[in-house]
Amino acid sequence: MIGQRIPKLDAPDKATGRTVYGHDVRLPGMLHGRIKYSKHAHARVVRVDVSRALKLPGVKTIVTADDNPPTMFGYGKDNTPLKGQVVRSLRDEVAAVAAVDADTAEEALSLIEVEYEPLTAVFTPEEALKEGAPLIHAEHGSNYFTRYRYSHGTLEAGERESDVTVEADFELPYVAHAAMETSVVVAAFDHRGHLTLYSTTQIPFLLQRDLSEALGMEGSEIRIIQTAIGGAFGRGLDIYPFEPIAALLARKAGKPVRISFSRYEEFLAAPVRQPAKVHVRAGATREGMITFRDAYALLDIGAYVSWGSVTPLVMMETTASLYRIPHSRFAADCVYTNNPITGAVRGYGNPQSTFFVETMMDRLAVALDMDPVDFRVRNANRPNEETPQGLIITSCGLKECLEAVAARADTARQKDEGKTMKDRPHPSSFIPHPSKKRGIGFAATLNVGGGARIYRSDGCGATVKVDDFGHVSLVTGSTEIGQGSETVLAQIVAEVLGVNVEDVNVLNSDTDVKPWDVGVHASRTTFIAGNAAHIAALDARRQLFETAAEMLKTTPDDLIAKDGHVVAKVSGKSAELGKVARARHYREGGQVILGEGWYDPPTKLVDKDTYKGNISATYGFGAQMAEVEVDTDTGKVRVLRLVCANDVGRAINPMAVEGQIEGGAQMGLGYALTEEVIVEKGRVMNPDFLDYRLFTTADMPEIETVIIETDDPQGPFGAKGVGEMGGTPTAAAIANAIHDAVGVWMTTVPMTPERVLKALMEKENL
Amino acid sequence: MPKFHLSLTVNGEARELLIDPRRTLLDVLRDELDLRGAHRGCDSGDCGACTVLLDGKPITSCMILAADCDGSTVTTVEGITPAGGLHPVQKALVEKGGIQCGFCTPGMVMAAIGLLNENPNPTEHDVREGLAGNLCRCTGYKKIVEAVLSVEESKA
Numbered sequence: 054m055i056g057q058r059i060p061k062l063d064a065p066d067k068a069t070g071r072t073v074y075g076h077d078v079r080l081p082g083m084l085h086g087r088i089k090y091s092k093h094a095h096a097r098v099v100r101v102d103v104s105r106a107l108k109l110p111g112v113k114t115i116v117t118a119d120d121n122p123p124t125m126f127g128y129g130k131d132n133t134p135l136k137g138q139v140v141r142s143l144r145d146e147v148a149a150v151a152a153v154d155a156d157t158a159e160e161a162l163s164l165i166e167v168e169y170e171p172l173t174a175v176f177t178p179e180e181a182l183k184e185g186a187p188l189i190h191a192e193h194g195s196n197y198f199t200r201y202r203y204s205h206g207t208l209e210a211g212e213r214e215s216d217v218t219v220e221a222d223f224e225l226p227y228v229a230h231a232a233m234e235t236s237v238v239v240a241a242f243d244h245r246g247h248l249t250l251y252s253t254t255q256i257p258f259l260l261q262r263d264l265s266e267a268l269g270m271e272g273s274e275i276r277i278i279q280t281a282i283g284g285a286f287g288r289g290l291d292i293y294p295f296e297p298i299a300a301l302l303a304r305k306a307g308k309p310v311r312i313s314f315s316r317y318e319e320f321l322a323a324p325v326r327q328p329a330k331v332h333v334r335a336g337a338t339r340e341g342m343i344t345f346r347d348a349y350a351l352l353d354i355g356a357y358v359s360w361g362s363v364t365p366l367v368m369m370e371t372t373a374s375l376y377r378i379p380h381s382r383f384a385a386d387c388v389y390t391n392n393p394i395t396g397a398v399r400g401y402g403n404p405q406s407t408f409f410v411e412t413m414m415d416r417l418a419v420a421l422d423m424d425p426v427d428f429r430v431r432n433a434n435r436p437n438e439e440t441p442q443g444l445i446i447t448s449c450g451l452k453e454c455l456e457a458v459a460a461r462a463d464t465a466r467q468k469d470e471g472k473t474m475k476d477r478p479h480p481s482s483f484i485p486h487p488s489k490k491r492g493i494g495f496a497a498t499l500n501v502g503g504g505a506r507i508y509r510s511d512g513c514g515a516t517v518k519v520d521d522f523g524h525v526s527l528v529t530g531s532t533e534i535g536q537g538s539e540t541v542l543a544q545i546v547a548e549v550l551g552v553n554v555e556d557v558n559v560l561n562s563d564t565d566v567k568p569w570d571v572g573v574h575a576s577r578t579t580f581i582a583g584n585a586a587h588i589a590a591l592d593a594r595r596q597l598f599e600t601a602a603e604m605l606k607t608t609p610d611d612l613i614a615k616d617g618h619v620v621a622k623v624s625g626k627s628a629e630l631g632k633v634a635r636a637r638h639y640r641e642g643g644q645v646i647l648g649e650g651w652y653d654p655p656t657k658l659v660d661k662d663t664y665k666g667n668i669s670a671t672y673g674f675g676a677q678m679a680e681v682e683v684d685t686d687t688g689k690v691r692v693l694r695l696v697c698a699n700d701v702g703r704a705i706n707p708m709a710v711e712g713q714i715e716g717g718a719q720m721g722l723g724y725a726l727t728e729e730v731i732v733e734k735g736r737v738m739n740p741d742f743l744d745y746r747l748f749t750t751a752d753m754p755e756i757e758t759v760i761i762e763t764d765d766p767q768g769p770f771g772a773k774g775v776g777e778m779g780g781t782p783t784a785a786a787i788a789n790a791i792h793d794a795v796g797v798w799m800t801t802v803p804m805t806p807e808r809v810l811k812a813l814m815e816k817e818n819l
Numbered sequence: 820m821p822k823f824h825l826s827l828t829v830n831g832e833a834r835e836l837l838i839d840p841r842r843t844l845l846d847v848l849r850d851e852l853d854l855r856g857a858h859r860g861c862d863s864g865d866c867g868a869c870t871v872l873l874d875g876k877p878i879t880s881c882m883i884l885a886a887d888c889d890g891s892t893v894t895t896v897e898g899i900t901p902a903g904g905l906h907p908v909q910k911a912l913v914e915k916g917g918i919q920c921g922f923c924t925p926g927m928v929m930a931a932i933g934l935l936n937e938n939p940n941p942t943e944h945d946v947r948e949g950l951a952g953n954l955c956r957c958t959g960y961k962k963i964v965e966a967v968l969s970v971e972e973s974k975a
């Protein structure tokens with residue numbers, strides 16, 4: 054069961070159109086909600102007049118800030134469902150309509166009159182920090198939201214020990230999740246006034262709490278039912294205003310209300326990856342040992358705080374702990390502006406930090422005239438060591454990952470009798486053109502792989518039931534977002550109980566049923582929920598063995614679970630699981646087979662002043678090698694091949710692991726070359742897939758994935774997380790390959806033809 | 820607004836409907852005919868999640884007015900799914916791991932069927948070009964392309 058390429062259990066329903074997504078939910082009497090957004094990036098709201106809109110036939114109710122409960126919600130407690138006094142961004146919600154159909158609701162929006170008094174707006178952190186700049190949240194007293202200051206060792210010593218140092222400035226853009234399913238929510242109240250929310254959230258239990266604040270209700274009055282989720286990638290890690298707005302509409306109308314975002318609205322109002330400007334310095338000795346790394350990041354978190362403001366924790370980890378870094382400093386400032394809200398996007402700060410850290414590694418290697426892979430291997434993290442930041446690294450396949458991708462690069466080279474990439478002939482179908490230059494580049498990555506303690510609990514609960522028919526139900530707190538957790542968890546349970554994967558039903562979508570879990574983030578589900586499911590399955594097996602031992606007249610330690618039976622090793626006698634379950638409860642004082650599991654990893658919240666501490670129970674590592682072709686006439690970069698090696702501890706389902714890496718790579722390629730949400734004066738300028746370019750089948754390079762297994766001591770069957778690593782090193786590997794090809798260092802993504810051409814022209818002028 | 824009388828053959832069944840003439844084919848499939856396998860990812864022809872076959876050819880159903888399909892034959896993912904089983908393209912996608920969140924999948928299935936109808940022996944390049952209008956944010960497409968190519972192989 055473990056290590057097998059088992060197709061996802063939910064795939065047949067998805068392939069046939071049977072799966073119910075949020076947009077497919079239709080409740081009796083359900084109304085359609087639409088939101089009216091602000092016209093200004095910063096303004097005082099003088100008047101909101103809904104009287105004309107209310108008269109439109111089919112309009113059932115309208116909510117404005119007057120309907121807000123008196124509480125504030127959100128990570129920084131700076132948000133309300135609707136905005137009444139001040140709007141702080143163009144995605145600010147001023148009113149919402151519920152009507153019999155979406156067209157009527159849309160028409161009603163145009164009949165709502167809002168009078169504004171524009172205020173001075175700020176659209177960059179630099180402007181927001183200027184003397185006399187308007188305060189985005191006056192009650193906060195400053196436009197700084199958080200400031201991170203981390204260091205280990207002493208930078209001066211690092212500088213002294215260095216034979217070479219490099220320094221550069223980076224600029225990183227807004228990026229969208231671009232999940233294929235747009236945001237959607239359905240809110241319904243029952244006769245008790247309790248709310249059921251059909252949601253695509255990644256944090257059902259935290260959302261209960263957050264909604265209770267946003268709605269002024271008790272958490273116990275809120276039930277979250279998660280529909281099938283058409284992609285999430287971090288979008289669902291926080292409460293966003295449309296969720297309480299749907300509830301306010303539903304309560305006021307006395308009918309269920311669905312709010313489905315259009316794609317335009319998704320680009321406008323869903324959270325985005327926060328842009329950052331980063332200054333980095335790094336040094337090394339002549340022998341190729343890193344001496345120090347120093348980075349400062351200025352982040353634009355937008356008009357309200359969400360998880361975008363915590364990404365520096367991850368950037369810090371890459372800066373201070375990817376490779377052995379004797380001296381390091383990391384500082385970051387998160388600043389309010391009148392721009393869109395920023396949130397968590399797959400990789401959570403790591404695509405950004407890996408881009409600057411890993412391109413700086415190549416700059417050092419070039420300065421040292423050293424092979425970039427050799428240089429990395431020399432400095433690689435090793436198993437069983439603690440980094441100065443306090444990360445306790447147990448299993449670690451960084452060196453193996455680097456060697457694996459390098460070996461594949463070498464094969465590519467050897468094919469052409471030892472010529473370097475640059476000299477390789479073009480595929481026969483192309484006539485070699487002197488303007489096309491080829492190069493290869495490498496980059497590595499470090500990511501949490503055993504949860505990430507950012508809340509006091511990083512736990513997950515699970516129960517495993519065996520019924521009268523020998524059928525197994527796993528109820529897990531965790532959430533399926535397409536990544537395949539249902540299947541992987543079913544494999545773990547099936548392995549322990551000796552049944553087929555198809556005999557395990559996974560239930561994971563209802564807060565009234567499932568035990569608590571912190572949410573699906575930080576590549577944590579296989580490790581944390583996997584351990585919880587493992588514990589619960591072992592508990593169920595213990596109960597099975599207890600009863601089966603009586604039935605088979607032996608002791609529990611003589612028993613194994615195999616092929617749907619409990620089998621006695623010595624006598625060879627066996628009993629079918631359903632029979633054991635029946636025997637356990639069809640008796641006086643009987644019991645059901647119900648195993649329980651709770652797993653919270655042995656990790657710590659980082660120290661709030663020093664930011665040190667072991668945030669994850671284990672760490673994942675990876676490396677990528679990109680082969681590119683740069684057209685020096687046009688600046689166009691084509692990726693020919695991408696090799697991805699990842700230390701995943703153990704691949705419980707190699708096909709699912711590959712899927713995570715390949716899908717991550719698609720995002721990484723987009724981050725590197727095409728994806729940028731262009732925001733001008735707070736306005737999203739490219740809110741559709743024509744202008745926000747995702748890689749398509751035709752754009753994708755050949756991708757090879759290599760799975761490195763290091764058998765993690767604490768992972769379920771040795772596994773650790775992999776969900777985010779597929780895309781974190783891609784942009785750096787491509788930037789390094791561009792340098793190899795044409796000798797320019799790219800410091801911003803996406804590396805569009807325009808930007809590459811500009812860099813080439815600047816180089817010519819030097 | 821006067822209603823439009825629409826005659827369609829959907830998944831082999833003749834349907835007569837009175838519709839708002841502004842409705843797209845996707846609206847009618849999802850909201851009037853309760854066929855929700857076609858998904859709305861963008862409503863502007865850019866993502867392919869709404870792909871169905873119109874007279875045998877794959878189209879993005881969000882981009883065509885239902886009224887313009889009058890008298891046509893429409894096949895959706897529900898229509899190609901055999902009772903209690905899977906179409907070879909569906910089976911290949913399931914087995915090769917070409918499905919994660921699944922939101923793009925029905926559109927991908929219909930685009931692939933349209934492609935194979937037209938070109939039963941596609942090269943990898945043909946598949947990559949043929950599916951380039953269908954976005955997927957989860958899989959990186961590798962397993963999707965492999966799946967479609969394997970259908971061709973198993974038929975040969």
Ligand code: FES
Pocket residue numbers: 858859860861862863864865866867868869870879880881882
């Ligand atoms: S919904 Fe039709 S192409 Fe996206």
Ligand code: FES
Pocket residue numbers: 233283284535917918919920921922923924954955956957958
């Ligand atoms: S499987 Fe999620 S969009 Fe394709």
